[in-house]
Amino acid sequence: MREASTPDDRPDRWEELVTAALLGTDRRAPVGGAPGREAPVALLDAAAMAAVRRRAGLRPAPAARRVEPAAEDARPALPEAAARRLALLLADRPGTGGGRRGTSPDLMELLPQWLATANAHGYAAPPQTLPALLDAARGRTDLRPAALAFAGPRALWLARLNPDWRFALRAAPGGGAALPDLQDTGEVQRLWQEGLFAERVALLGAVRADRPAVARELLEATWATERAEDRLMFLDSLRTGLSAEDEPFLERALSDRSRNVRSTAAELLSALPDSALAARMAVRAAACVALDRTLETPTIAVEAPLECDPRMERDGVVAKPPTGRGERSWWLGQLMEAAPLGTWPGRLGGRTPEEIVTLPVADGWQGELHAAWCRAAVRQRDATWSRALLGAPSALEAGGPGAVSLADRAKLLSVLDTRERAEWVAGFIATHGLSEAFQLLGVCAVPWAAPLGRAVVDALDIARDAGSYPWSFSGVMGLAERCLDPAEAARLEGLLAVPDEREDASPGAGGYWAEAFQRLMTTLRLRAAMAGELDVS
Amino acid sequence: MGGSTFDAMTQQGVRWTADQVLALAPDAASRKAGSKLGAAGPWSEAGSSDEGTVWGLCKGSGSRPYQTVVDIADSAGPAYKCSCPSRKFPCKHALGLLLLWAGGDGAVPTGKAPDWAEQWIEDRKKRAREKRTAGGGGSASGSGDLEAARRRAERRAERVTAGATELEQRLADLLRGGLATAEREGYGLWEETAARMVDAQAPGLAARVRELGAVPGSGPGWPVRLLEECALLHLLDQGWLRRERLPEGLAATVRSRLGLPASADGPPVRDRWLVLAQYDTADVKLTTRRIWLHGADSARTCLLLSYGAAGRSPELALPVGLALEAEVAAYPGAGQLRAALGEQFAPPSPTAIRPPGVSTAQAAARYGEALRDDPWLDAVPVTLDRVVPVPDGDSWQLADADADEALPLTPAARSRPGLWRLVALSGGAPVKVFGECGHRGFTPLTAWPEGTGQAVTLC
Numbered sequence: 001m002r003e004a005s006t007p008d009d010r011p012d013r014w015e016e017l018v019t020a021a022l023l024g025t026d027r028r029a030p031v032g033g034a035p036g037r038e039a040p041v042a043l044l045d046a047a048a049m050a051a052v053r054r055r056a057g058l059r060p061a062p063a064a065r066r067v068e069p070a071a072e073d074a075r076p077a078l079p080e081a082a083a084r085r086l087a088l089l090l091a092d093r094p095g096t097g098g099g100r101r102g103t104s105p106d107l108m109e110l111l112p113q114w115l116a117t118a119n120a121h122g123y124a125a126p127p128q129t130l131p132a133l134l135d136a137a138r139g140r141t142d143l144r145p146a147a148l149a150f151a152g153p154r155a156l157w158l159a160r161l162n163p164d165w166r167f168a169l170r171a172a173p174g175g176g177a178a179l180p181d182l183q184d185t186g187e188v189q190r191l192w193q194e195g196l197f198a199e200r201v202a203l204l205g206a207v208r209a210d211r212p213a214v215a216r217e218l219l220e221a222t223w224a225t226e227r228a229e230d231r232l233m234f235l236d237s238l239r240t241g242l243s244a245e246d247e248p249f250l251e252r253a254l255s256d257r258s259r260n261v262r263s264t265a266a267e268l269l270s271a272l273p274d275s276a277l278a279a280r281m282a283v284r285a286a287a288c289v290a291l292d293r294t295l296e297t298p299t300i301a302v303e304a305p306l307e308c309d310p311r312m313e314r315d316g317v318v319a320k321p322p323t324g325r326g327e328r329s330w331w332l333g334q335l336m337e338a339a340p341l342g343t344w345p346g347r348l349g350g351r352t353p354e355e356i357v358t359l360p361v362a363d364g365w366q367g368e369l370h371a372a373w374c375r376a377a378v379r380q381r382d383a384t385w386s387r388a389l390l391g392a393p394s395a396l397e398a399g400g401p402g403a404v405s406l407a408d409r410a411k412l413l414s415v416l417d418t419r420e421r422a423e424w425v426a427g428f429i430a431t432h433g434l435s436e437a438f439q440l441l442g443v444c445a446v447p448w449a450a451p452l453g454r455a456v457v458d459a460l461d462i463a464r465d466a467g468s469y470p471w472s473f474s475g476v477m478g479l480a481e482r483c484l485d486p487a488e489a490a491r492l493e494g495l496l497a498v499p500d501e502r503e504d505a506s507p508g509a510g511g512y513w514a515e516a517f518q519r520l521m522t523t524l525r526l527r528a529a530m531a532g533e534l535d536v537s
Numbered sequence: 538m539g540g541s542t543f544d545a546m547t548q549q550g551v552r553w554t555a556d557q558v559l560a561l562a563p564d565a566a567s568r569k570a571g572s573k574l575g576a577a578g579p580w581s582e583a584g585s586s587d588e589g590t591v592w593g594l595c596k597g598s599g600s601r602p603y604q605t606v607v608d609i610a611d612s613a614g615p616a617y618k619c620s621c622p623s624r625k626f627p628c629k630h631a632l633g634l635l636l637l638w639a640g641g642d643g644a645v646p647t648g649k650a651p652d653w654a655e656q657w658i659e660d661r662k663k664r665a666r667e668k669r670t671a672g673g674g675g676s677a678s679g680s681g682d683l684e685a686a687r688r689r690a691e692r693r694a695e696r697v698t699a700g701a702t703e704l705e706q707r708l709a710d711l712l713r714g715g716l717a718t719a720e721r722e723g724y725g726l727w728e729e730t731a732a733r734m735v736d737a738q739a740p741g742l743a744a745r746v747r748e749l750g751a752v753p754g755s756g757p758g759w760p761v762r763l764l765e766e767c768a769l770l771h772l773l774d775q776g777w778l779r780r781e782r783l784p785e786g787l788a789a790t791v792r793s794r795l796g797l798p799a800s801a802d803g804p805p806v807r808d809r810w811l812v813l814a815q816y817d818t819a820d821v822k823l824t825t826r827r828i829w830l831h832g833a834d835s836a837r838t839c840l841l842l843s844y845g846a847a848g849r850s851p852e853l854a855l856p857v858g859l860a861l862e863a864e865v866a867a868y869p870g871a872g873q874l875r876a877a878l879g880e881q882f883a884p885p886s887p888t889a890i891r892p893p894g895v896s897t898a899q900a901a902a903r904y905g906e907a908l909r910d911d912p913w914l915d916a917v918p919v920t921l922d923r924v925v926p927v928p929d930g931d932s933w934q935l936a937d938a939d940a941d942e943a944l945p946l947t948p949a950a951r952s953r954p955g956l957w958r959l960v961a962l963s964g965g966a967p968v969k970v971f972g973e974c975g976h977r978g979f980t981p982l983t984a985w986p987e988g989t990g991q992a993v994t995l996c
Contacts, residue, residue, distance in 0.1 A: 001901060001945060001978065021764045024715025040712035041705075047768035048775075052912045054765075055976040056905035060897040063936035063943040064929035069965030084555040084640065088572045091559060104573030127964060127986070128993040131957035154964050161928060161960065498600075511598075518596070522578025529576070529640075 001058040014054065017047050070157035075124035081533040082118070083126050089114055090132040105523035109482055111136065113446070113527065115146040117534050123150075130155050134165045144168075170198075179203055182210050192218050197230060204237045212241035220249055228258040235264050242268060247275050254314055266316020270338035271379055277315055278340045284312065285339035286347050288332055289369070292362060298349065302365035304328035305335065329368050336372030341385050353388035374408045378415060386415040393427030410439045422449035429455040434463060438475045447485035456480055457491060460517075464495075469509050470516040481520055486528035492521045553609075553885070556994065557856030558635040560815060561615065563849070567625050567632060574633020577644045583637060584648040589884040591638045591645060592654040595630045597621065605630040606654040608661065610884035615854060618657050626850060693738050697795060700737025701774040704730065704746070708771050716763050720753040741796030745770050769913055786871030790911050793870045801877035803867030808832035810863055811890045812855040813918070813971050814982035816996035826851035829918050829971070829982070830865065830876075831892040838892075838918045839865055839876040853878070857983060858992035859885035872910025874918065891985055891992075892971060894922030897937050897944045900974045916975025923967035923987075926960045933960075935979055938967035947978040955995030959984050962993050970995075 020028045025039035037045065078086065089111045125133060130151055137147035148155060148168055159165035179202060180187035191203050208215035219234050226234065235253065238246055246268070253265035254277070269277035284305070292301040305312075308319040308331050316338065321330035341353070348356055361369055370389065377385040389404055390412050404412070413421045425440045426449075434456070444452060456476065463473055470477065495517040498510050555575070562568035574580075574595060581602065583593030589610025594602040605619040607627075617631040638645040650658065707730055711719060719726065727750030734743035745766070752763040776783060776791040783791065793799055813829040824845040831838050843853035855861065864879035895903070900919040907917045923938040932951055936943035950956060950972075962968055962984050972981040972995075982996045 001976075018760055018764055021712055021767075022716045022760045024718070025713050027715065038709060040709040041771075043712050044708060044768050044771040047764050048772040048912075051765040051768045052772075052908055056908045058905065058976060059901050060937075060942035060944050061934070063941050064927050064934055066925060066927050066936065067965050081640065087555045087559075088575060088636070091555075091568055091572050104570075104579070105576060107572060127961045128958045130961040131954060154961065157964060158957070158961055162957065515598070518578065522576055525578055526576040 002061050014050050017043065017050060021047065067161070071153040073124045073152045073154055075122050075152065078118070078123045078126060079533060079536045082123070082530075083129075085530055085533055086114065086118075086126070086129055090129060090136060105481065105519060105526050106478070108136075109478065110523070110527065110530065112143055112146060113482060114530055114534075115143070115150050117531060119146060119149050121534050123534070125151050125155070127154055130158055134159065134162075134168060138165065138167055179206055182207055188218070192222070197233075201233055201237065204234055205240070208237050208240050212238075212243065213245060215241075216246055216249055228261065231256065231258065231261050232264060235261060235268070238268060242271060244272055244274060247272060251276065254316070262314070263316045263318065266338070267379075270316070273340035273342060273380060278338070280311075280315055281335055281338040282340055282343040285335040286343055288335060289344075289347065291348050291359075293349075297360060300348070300359050300361045300365070300369070302332070302361065302363065302369060304332040333368060333372045333375075336369065337375040337379065339376065341373070341376055341380055341382050353385045357388045357391070370404060371408065374404055374412055378411045381415050383415055383417075386412040387420075390424060393424045394431040406436055406439050410443050413440060414443045418445035419449060421445070422452040426452040426455035429459050434459045434473055434476050438479070441476065441479050441483070444483070446483045448483050450485065450488075453484050453488045454491070456484065457488065457495075461495060464509075464513045467506055467509060469506050470513050477516055477520065481523040482527075484520070484524060486524040486531070489521050489524040489528070492517055492524070496521065552641050553635070553639045553856050553859065553887075554991070555636055555639055557859065558632060558639050560856060560994070561627055561635070561850075561854045562632055563625055563627070567627075567629055570629035571632025571636060574629055575636025575640065577637065580634070580637055580644065582651065583634065583645045584650065585638055585645050586650055587647065588658075590650055590654065590658055591634055592650055593634045593637070593645065595621075595633065597630075603630050604653050605634045606650075606657055607631050607635055608658060609635075610881065616661065626852075693797070696737050697739045697777060697797070700734050700739045700742060701777045703733060703737070704742060705771065705774050705778075708767055708774075711767065716753075716760050716767075719749075719763065720759075724750040726750070739795050739797075741794050742770070742773070744796070745773070773913060784871070786910065789870040790873065790913075793868065793873065793875075794911075794913050799868050799870070801866040801868045801875075803869070803876070805864035805866045805879050806832065806835055806837065807862070807864045807882075808835045808837070809860045809888070809890065810865065811860045811888060811892065812857050812885065813838070813892060813920075814994065814996060815855060815857055816982065817851070822846070824849065824851055826853065828853065828855050830855075831890075831920075833860065833888075833890045836893070838874060839867065840874045840918070841865075841878055842875060856885055857994045858887075860888035860890055861885040870911070872907055872914070889989075891969060892920040894920040894969050896940065897921060897924065897935065897942050898940075900944065900979070904974050904976070914975070915977070916973035916980065918971070919974045920969060920971045921979075922969055924970055925965060925967055926956075926963050935970060935981065944974060944979040947975075947980045950978070950980045953996070955981065958993055959995050962986055 020043055025043055029039045077083075089107050091107075133147050133151050134155055137144045137151075144167070151168075155165075155168055159168035179199075180191055182188060188203065188207065192200060195203065204215055204218065207218065216238065219238075223231070238250075250265045250269050254262055254269070256262050256265065266277060269275045270281060272278060288303050288305060290301050290303075292299045305328060308317055308327070312331070312335075313319055317331060317334045319327075319331075321327050344356055345351055345353070348359070351359070357370065357373070360366075373385065374389050376382070377389060390409060391404075413424060416424065422444050425437065425444055428440060429437050429452075437456075437459075441448075441456070447453075448456070457480075460473065460476070460480070464470070496514055498514045558575075559568050559571070562571055579596040579602075581594045581596070583591075585591040590606065590608055592604075592606040595605055596602045603619055603621040605621075605628075606617075608616040615627070615635075617627040619628050619630045621628055621630055623629065634645075727746055731743045731747040731750075734740075734746055749763065749766055749770070752766060753759050755762065773791065773794055776787070777795060780788045780791055789799070810830040810832055813831050815826065815828045817824050817826045819825070826843040826845070828841040828843070829838060830841065841853060841855075843851035845851035861881055862883045863881040865876040866879055867873060868875045868877070900921055903919055904914075904917045907914050921935060921944075924935040924944075925938055927934045927936045927943065929943075929945065932948075933946045933956060934943035935946070946956070959968070959970065959981050967987055969985040969987075970981045971983045972979050974980075980996075982994070984993050984995055985991075986993075
């Protein structure tokens, strides 16, 4: 605020009083003052009058330069109940409270699901919740994409005003700048030619998702002038909508100056089974793997490459192995991974993938070979091979340290459709229990399909009867809270009672299990309520 | 959330929002714990009555569920009872139950209270009746008591006079030697003087003296602020020493500023009171809660104060944005806004009422005018219409949407998370803001978006 000046309240008069007060009236007596008053008292009298007058005379200050208003958010407002729920979820921030969880749900863990559902309905965030949303997204990077999508344009507007929220500008496409209409060729060309790197990456990604060929042509036009690290990022955008049409361009990129660009181009080409690179790799890989029919049972014989020649390197094979790995097996792995899986039935006596993976492998090459096929199946999104490599979920080695690790199985599962994935994991849990299921459950679609949900609940029930404590299963419990279909809540009713303690059980375990199941059920009910609040149609 | 207030009224009577319930929590941990209990899972046999009682059984870690009951219609704010051993007030079960009730998804149907809840409500009603009867009969006490009270008041006045005189001497000494010496002496000087004022039974003087100690360390411009505060303290001393010559209203203001007891003996004003804002300030010993009310019909703004001893939440809590039909009575003093909440006729309920607002220039003028009645006033409550938060260097302003004038935010308001809620709510467009406007600037407390939309608390 500023002071209004009046004739009898000259600023210099007040300054005079302050100076006198600072130095002391013994040294500097102010001029004037009522007669008969001691100097310090007279000073206080005058200052009291002046202070009240100064305060009473305060007027507004001139306005500073205004900020451009935030862009309109055209999405519909949240239903009221959903808005209340969001306030609750955001109030449950880490660091408030703590301790044992008891029977109450972990609200913060439900926020990602809530955001995904709200985004699917296309609601706008209530503006006053944006600071809490941005703070939550700042603390948890996994939350950022959904939180920022929900927060909408006003959150970016806010982030420009508060350095704490800069991450939102970085995370947003084009640093928060709006992309042009993708049909407007002139404007797209202009931004591609003149835009900042982040804007160009965002533009290329958006165009690629819309019209893949146009994106590739944009990139080809400026390819020669791009910097190496930019070329790598741009090339990576081609993963979306990859097709045989991209092959000539990618083939040229195999001769790029940058090694990273070359290997990315090779990786993309090997995901196109009909590409020339894939054919070259097939020839190289086939030369290393043969069926030895001289033995009693046909066996796969492996002869790893003896050298990594320049042409192999050009096709993306990395010559130098990581420390601790032999050169030849390293090269073999790369060839097998990049060769089209369609090569093998012909090469191995017309056998199906299921038959191929059961063939014995000579000289201890099985691990190397199967691991490379796993990577190939994932890269080429080949469901038949994935199924073959996974084997039956109830097979003995599925739970143990078999040829294929749990991590590889999780990746193979991601190639299968959601129903098949859920059924395989359900079968796995039914045979092997929960102790190794965590990673596999993580790749299943949410909410879990009915057979999977039942398998998990049954396995938890069995684990309880086995007498261990529920926190040995806290990972799976937490997943179940977030992923189990709320419709399963009714099936949990029978598990809520505290059973009589048995002699062999861990002390108090029954009570803790009842509590854990109670929390599971409460969370499921809450999720059902959350979904209902968002779905008002 | 526009227009939703009306849905809430037709569907479920007078339920609150989650924010309003969470505002009752005594601390962040309770807020979190309460939030988690705001789901149907652990609750059974929950219900609510039209008279404003909410009850339910909450399953805890023990075998018997806790019995939780809340009376939201009580004139002194919601009252709680829970069989849990928690010493938090309200406990997480009471908060969770209110959240469940506020959620309104059928988990807390309207019905008849079970015996255990009914018993508690009846006991409370009985006690309230007894208190009223006792209060009515109290005036019949003998004239001997009155005489004793008068003598006590006289003795206290003598002590205060001695304290004020001593303080005048200290201020004169300070000004004689210069404020620069105060900077060197630090807190010690003021702490000791403050203790003397406590002995003199003048808590108002003690508090002001204690605040003087912090001024020399408060950054550039401190000599101006220290002189102002010393001068106003001197003015208060002088006001007390010459109180017989002051108009009655101003004398009452001086007594209240000194911290002498007064009772809210103004005539009760019945109105629909909109709860504008509620916030707490705490020091080591005491939590002070301020609640601003706006009367829809009387257009009066008044302040309710409530206190909690160390760490405890003050008992009175009213949800911001709701309106309650009640009587309030003012405390004595010219320009005095403090009032006491009297009888409450209906529980707080959603409302479309918003306080009428003014421009920034009118707000500044209103503070100036209020100083006439109370020169010690730091700020006045005021609602600004159509203002936009604007960044101004390191600070922020509230600028008139339609004029080139702005009020700066107070330093305290700049560092609160509420500032960002205000900025987010506005998005660069005009909003209505209630807050306190004074010589340090404007402190926003509650905001409303243009058009419809609920109140958003900023404190």
